[in-house]
Amino acid sequence: MKNEITITVNGEKHTAEVENRLLLVHLIRENLALTGTHIGCDTSNCGACTILVNGKSVKSCTILAVQANGKEISTVEGLSPGGELNALQEGFKENHGLHCGFCTPGMLMRATELLEQNPNPTEEEIRWGISGNLCRCTGYNNIVKAIQYASAKLRGVELPSTEPDFV
Amino acid sequence: MIKCKTSKEISGMGHSMKRKEDARFLKGKGNYVDDIKLPGMLHMDIVRSPYAYAKIVKINAEEALKIPGVIAVVTGKDLEQYNLHWMPTLMSDTQMVLPTDTVMYQAQEVAAVIATDRYAARDGKEAVMVEYEPMKPLMDPKKSMDEDAPLLRPDKEGQTNNHIWHWEAGDREATEKVFNEADVVVKEHMHIPRIHVASIETCGCVADYDKVENHLTMYMTTQAPHAIRTVIALVAGHVGLTEEKVRVISPDIGGGFGGKVPVYPGYVIAIAVSFLVGKPIKWVEDRSENLQADSFARDYHIDAEMAADKNGKILATRFKVLADHGYTDASANPSKFPTGLFSIGTGSYDYGTAFMEADAVYTNKPPGGVAYRCSFRVTEAVHAIERMTDRLALEIGKDPAQLRFENFIKKDQFPWKSPTGWEYDSGDYHAGLELAMKAIDYEGLRKEQVEKRANGEMMGIGISTFTEIVGAGPSKDFDILGIKMFDSAEIRVHPTGKAIARFGTKSQGQGHETTYAQIIAEELGIPAEHIQIEEGDTDTAPYGLGTYASRSTPTAGAAAAMAARKLRDKAKKIAAHLLEVSEDDLEWEPGKFSVKGAPEKSKTIQEIVFASYTNHPQGMEAGFEATHYYDPPNLTFPSGAYICVVDIDKETCEIKVRRFVAIDDCGNIINPMIVQGQVHGGLTQGIAPAMYEELIYDEAGNILNGTFMDYLVPTAVESPKWETGHTVTPSPHHPIGAKGVGESPTVGAPPAIANAIVDALSVHGVTHMEIPITPFKVWKELQKRGVFDKE
Ligand code: FES
Ligand code: FES
Numbered sequence: 001m002k003n004e005i006t007i008t009v010n011g012e013k014h015t016a017e018v019e020n021r022l023l024l025v026h027l028i029r030e031n032l033a034l035t036g037t038h039i040g041c042d043t044s045n046c047g048a049c050t051i052l053v054n055g056k057s058v059k060s061c062t063i064l065a066v067q068a069n070g071k072e073i074s075t076v077e078g079l080s081p082g083g084e085l086n087a088l089q090e091g092f093k094e095n096h097g098l099h100c101g102f103c104t105p106g107m108l109m110r111a112t113e114l115l116e117q118n119p120n121p122t123e124e125e126i127r128w129g130i131s132g133n134l135c136r137c138t139g140y141n142n143i144v145k146a147i148q149y150a151s152a153k154l155r156g157v158e159l160p161s162t163e164p165d166f167v
Numbered sequence: 168m169i170k171c172k173t174s175k176e177i178s179g180m181g182h183s184m185k186r187k188e189d190a191r192f193l194k195g196k197g198n199y200v201d202d203i204k205l206p207g208m209l210h211m212d213i214v215r216s217p218y219a220y221a222k223i224v225k226i227n228a229e230e231a232l233k234i235p236g237v238i239a240v241v242t243g244k245d246l247e248q249y250n251l252h253w254m255p256t257l258m259s260d261t262q263m264v265l266p267t268d269t270v271m272y273q274a275q276e277v278a279a280v281i282a283t284d285r286y287a288a289r290d291g292k293e294a295v296m297v298e299y300e301p302m303k304p305l306m307d308p309k310k311s312m313d314e315d316a317p318l319l320r321p322d323k324e325g326q327t328n329n330h331i332w333h334w335e336a337g338d339r340e341a342t343e344k345v346f347n348e349a350d351v352v353v354k355e356h357m358h359i360p361r362i363h364v365a366s367i368e369t370c371g372c373v374a375d376y377d378k379v380e381n382h383l384t385m386y387m388t389t390q391a392p393h394a395i396r397t398v399i400a401l402v403a404g405h406v407g408l409t410e411e412k413v414r415v416i417s418p419d420i421g422g423g424f425g426g427k428v429p430v431y432p433g434y435v436i437a438i439a440v441s442f443l444v445g446k447p448i449k450w451v452e453d454r455s456e457n458l459q460a461d462s463f464a465r466d467y468h469i470d471a472e473m474a475a476d477k478n479g480k481i482l483a484t485r486f487k488v489l490a491d492h493g494y495t496d497a498s499a500n501p502s503k504f505p506t507g508l509f510s511i512g513t514g515s516y517d518y519g520t521a522f523m524e525a526d527a528v529y530t531n532k533p534p535g536g537v538a539y540r541c542s543f544r545v546t547e548a549v550h551a552i553e554r555m556t557d558r559l560a561l562e563i564g565k566d567p568a569q570l571r572f573e574n575f576i577k578k579d580q581f582p583w584k585s586p587t588g589w590e591y592d593s594g595d596y597h598a599g600l601e602l603a604m605k606a607i608d609y610e611g612l613r614k615e616q617v618e619k620r621a622n623g624e625m626m627g628i629g630i631s632t633f634t635e636i637v638g639a640g641p642s643k644d645f646d647i648l649g650i651k652m653f654d655s656a657e658i659r660v661h662p663t664g665k666a667i668a669r670f671g672t673k674s675q676g677q678g679h680e681t682t683y684a685q686i687i688a689e690e691l692g693i694p695a696e697h698i699q700i701e702e703g704d705t706d707t708a709p710y711g712l713g714t715y716a717s718r719s720t721p722t723a724g725a726a727a728a729m730a731a732r733k734l735r736d737k738a739k740k741i742a743a744h745l746l747e748v749s750e751d752d753l754e755w756e757p758g759k760f761s762v763k764g765a766p767e768k769s770k771t772i773q774e775i776v777f778a779s780y781t782n783h784p785q786g787m788e789a790g791f792e793a794t795h796y797y798d799p800p801n802l803t804f805p806s807g808a809y810i811c812v813v814d815i816d817k818e819t820c821e822i823k824v825r826r827f828v829a830i831d832d833c834g835n836i837i838n839p840m841i842v843q844g845q846v847h848g849g850l851t852q853g854i855a856p857a858m859y860e861e862l863i864y865d866e867a868g869n870i871l872n873g874t875f876m877d878y879l880v881p882t883a884v885e886s887p888k889w890e891t892g893h894t895v896t897p898s899p900h901h902p903i904g905a906k907g908v909g910e911s912p913t914v915g916a917p918p919a920i921a922n923a924i925v926d927a928l929s930v931h932g933v934t935h936m937e938i939p940i941t942p943f944k945v946w947k948e949l950q951k952r953g954v955f956d957k958e
Contacts, residue, residue: 035202036195041454045875076195100676101192102421139847
């Protein structure tokens with residue numbers, strides 16, 4: 001069974017004929033060739049595939065492409081349209097919030113929604129907020145710092161130090 | 168304090184340069200194996216065994232082949248025609264690629280389905296009908312050597328039981344004597360459970376065989392591309408895939424931790440199918456396949472004993488190991504070291520007598536024995552020695568920190584010869600533990616603990632002061648399948664003074680594109696920003712053994728410094744020529760040579776490089792390039808002092824890691840930010856096996872937690888806020904005094920956590936807990952001891 005769907009991805013409209021069972025993550029990665037969205041599991045646990053659907057963070061391996069019909073989707077590729085890193089991306093770079101980079105797009109998308117809902121989260125709120133996203137490399141300390149940095153930057157307050165507290 | 172010899176603009180050693188590789192990952196432009204899409208590419212999925220041990224009666228692919236898009240179903244019998252149905256493991260054991268008659272573990276590869284897209288391949292996999300005749304599997308390694316145990320490997324000539332190898336180190340008799348005469352002997356049995364690296368990217372490949380050129384390009388998730396190329400040539404040379412016809416490309420890797428060192432059947436099947444059909448074949452395993460079939464780590468059953476005098480002076484240790492290797496020994500150890508570097512297990516302590524032995528056996532579990540962010544079985548050894556040190560402290564009623572101070576090898580005793588034959592290069596264990604105790608306020612915590620205990624609360628403090636052993640390794644002893652474990656660097660500086668450097672290693676997130684550039688910047692004075700680093704393409708990079716076992720900085724990092732020094736020597740000659748002075752009249756500061764006493768007469772490295780292409784001295788080779796293959800004279804011995812504080816809830820037995828201070832000593836530091844990042848990540852992979860992760864099998868051979876739903880990788884909530892710091896004891900034999908760090912925290916953290924939990928529970932008479940220590944295990948232990956009855 002195939003159906004025609006129309007979705008907007010990072011501001012661009014796409015129409016596609018898709019099998020009903022096609023997962024949204026496969027549509028994004030394979031049909032649209034936006035490979036920044038990753039796949040890290042088959043049980044909706046890792047969050048590597050996290051994107052925004054109408055502004056809400058969603059694990060794109062968990063919904064069907066047809067369910068996204070008519071929706072606005074944002075992926076990591078849409079975060080810095082002008083080329084400059086956005087506040088979150090900059091936060092991750094400045095605070096060494098990534099090692100292998102495989103979880104990073106999902107973390108960035110999840111954190112985007114987190115900061116939208118809660119512009120000044122506590123460390124505890126950040127940790128719970130990203131608890132649907134697994135990272136095997138960083139031990140999370142610096143991901144938390146990255147999100148705090150972005151929060152400060154977006155709120156226009158003084159940026160926290162990015163020097164490693166490795167004394 | 169970290170010393171920075173070069174300016175921030177150059178970013179040499181000791182600068183927290185932001186990573187050069189980050190931009191592509193942050194923008195979704197990384198290039199991982201599953202992102203590769205080639206024209207005409209087909210997809211492969213793998214049919215796997217539901218049984219742990221069974222005869223294959225029949226494989227029926229008829230229905231599968233009717234599915235639109237399914238092109239072929241490949242079985243062991245098909246591969247047998249080309250003698251490609253088996254392969255060697257890195258430990259010179261053998262492993263089936265696809266079985267011809269028997270399956271040996273659950274989730275073993277049984278057949279491969281090739282289709283035009285991944286959905287069709289998955290449909291095909293579901294439709295392949297396999298008839299099995301199940302047999303009773305051998306799951307308990309302690310029963311492997313029983314009379315009535317089935318002989319699991321009749322395919323191996325001369326194999327009459329399930330024993331794989333016996334290994335020993337140290338002096339059995341001398342140790343026995345010390346134990347017989349010692350005032351105090353403590354013993355515990357400990358299981359270091361089977362766990363899985365579970366990098367967030369699973370394993371996969373695209374095998375692209377070009378029939379016209381008879382050439383294979385293999386894109387794959389590998390930590391050791393060169394070694395893989397050689398293995399492919401060894402396995403498939405007889406069908407024409409000789410080494411010059413094979414190019415292995417390891418693109419961006421989404422975490423490795425040891426799990427991407429071995430050759431898995433999926434890779435070989437993909438190559439075989441691409442070879443037969445002449446089209447690119449993509450295979451990417453899903454998470455469940457990854458957890459259930461790819462190499463496990465650990466699974467050592469250890470009887471550990473420590474002998475001491477009545478004051479707590481350690482006199483000897485004795486460890487006896489039973490190693491469960493599953494169906495085949497597919498470890499990734501150096502050839503001469505079947506237990507890896509387990510014999511580091513005498514730890515950071517000054518005593519002269521030890522004996523260790525290990526026996527490995529086959530069972531019906533998946534093969535492996537790879538690292539999990541640990542250099543060759545060091546974690547198992549460190550757990551044993553650090554747990555026993557605390558066990559001794561508990562036995563004689565001495566503070567475990569004090570006991571350690573009294574037993575440490577002293578700073579001036581290095582190089583230290585260990586009773587199992589290692590020569591530790593350097594260390595300052597006292598300084599590390601002192602710093603950690605100060606950072607966490609050890610005294611204050613012990614006082615608090617006394618008060619808490621008086622109120623019936625369970626609070627524990629655990630220490631681990633470990634010695635790591637990394638940087639394999641000196642060619643005298645270290646090889647993998649005969650290839651010596653050197654590593655390499657090639658530096659090419661372009662006429663305009665910008666450079667490219669290539670390496671035999673392969674980053675999987677460690678930040679090589681930044682740190683290698685910093686090493687070269689330090690040595691040559693060319694800004695790190697102007698040095699492009701490349702790894703992972705066997706056609707362009709010099710041969711090397713790859714990245715694992717924290718060996719990249721000790722080996723390839725050293726190679727980078729040595730190659731750069733060759734270039735500096737050449738630069739000096741050119742500078743002398745340009746300045747018309749003798750070489751002896753020149754002095755170097757990062758970035759330029761100047762005439763002694765006349766600093767205004769100088770040539771920058773950029774001017775010198777330009778001259779090497781435009782105006783080099785007659786008789787000198789033109790250009791500015793150097794290669795170095797570095798054969799380390801010894802291993803390096805990083806160390807650390809970790810202290811953990813836990814609170815255990817009286818009712819729910821929930822364990823909360825309240826604080827964790829980690830002081831690491833990895834010698835000279837290239838990039839503090841990256842080192843700290845490695846420590847954070849390693850610590851989370853240390854708490855994981857200590858409290859959450861274990862692959863669990865039932866008696867029938869079923870894995871009970873083979874998905875991310877039930878194999879508990881710590882999230883940001885379980886992972887504590889790590890507090891980190893360092894001391895610096897340079898390695899005396901390493902060109903830049905660095906030691907390697909990636910795995911130290913994973914090695915050192917589990918015993919600190921276990922020691923803290925046991926310390927908390929010791930008021931109830933508990934002397935040991937098996938990791939992973941879960942609230943349920945604690946509850947059961949306290950229940951058994953009647954703790955809840957009393958209340
Ligand atoms: S791929 Fe793991 S949650 Fe979607
Ligand atoms: S950076 Fe590797 S999984 Fe997060």
